[in-house]
Amino acid sequence: xxxxxxxxxxxxxSLPLVTVALVSAQNKNYDDTVDHFEFIYHQTxxxxxxxxxxxxxxxxxxxTAKWRLDFADKHDTEVLLKAYIQLNDSKHxxxxxxxxxxxxxxxxxADFHCLHKQIFVVTE
Numbered sequence: 001x002x003x004x005x006x007x008x009x010x011x012x013x014s015l016p017l018v019t020v021a022l023v024s025a026q027n028k029n030y031d032d033t034v035d036h037f038e039f040i041y042h043q044t045x046x047x048x049x050x051x052x053x054x055x056x057x058x059x060x061x062x063x064t065a066k067w068r069l070d071f072a073d074k075h076d077t078e079v080l081l082k083a084y085i086q087l088n089d090s091k092h093x094x095x096x097x098x099x100x101x102x103x104x105x106x107x108x109x110a111d112f113h114c115l116h117k118q119i120f121v122v123t124e
Contacts, residue, residue, distance in 0.1 A: 028041070028043045029041055029042055029043050032078070034078055034082075035082065036052060036053070037050055037051070037052045037078070037081075037082055037085075038050070038051040038052070038113075039051075039078050039081075040110075040113060041061075042107055042109060042110065045105050045106070045107040045110070046060060046061050046062035047059070047060060047061070047105050047107050047110060048060075048061050048077075048081075049110055049113055049114065050078075050081050050082075050085065050122070051113055051114070051117070052085060054116075054117050054118055055085075055117055055118045055119075055120060056110075056113065056114035056117040056118070056119055056120070057081070057085060057093070057120045057121070057122050058096070058101045058104075058105060058110065058114075058119070058120070058121050058122065059081065059121075059122040060105070081122065084122060092122055092123055092124070093120050093121075093122055094120060094121050094122075094123065095118075095119070095120055096119045096120060096121045097119055098111060098114060098115070098119050100119075100121075101114075101119055101121065
């Protein structure tokens with residue numbers, strides 16, 4: 001009987017975590033840190049941020065097949081972005097300013113994450 005009590009206690013203690021995961025999955029916003037890169041997706045703005053050190057990269061994911069953010073493809077997108085950033089790929093990475101991206105994306109939360117950082121826009 002003690003095994004069942006322990007299992008029940010574990011399941012009940014895990015319920016808040018499961019609830020948070022389900023709410024996050026429905027919201028589709030996410031914040032993920034991989035190898036010193038923070039990836040932040042804001043669904044309402046169709047905006048993916050990649051924050052690395054003192055740099056902040058803005059990626060518009062609206063109407064594009066390249067930047068796939070569903071659960072199965074999110075990792076591939078993050079790997080591709082990291083490669084662009086690490087290679088300093090000038091074909092895809094363009095210097096910008098916080099004022100310009102604020103006017104383009106109108107995402108105040110992105111402003112908060114990227115304040116006092118060097119700003120770049122990533123294109124296809």
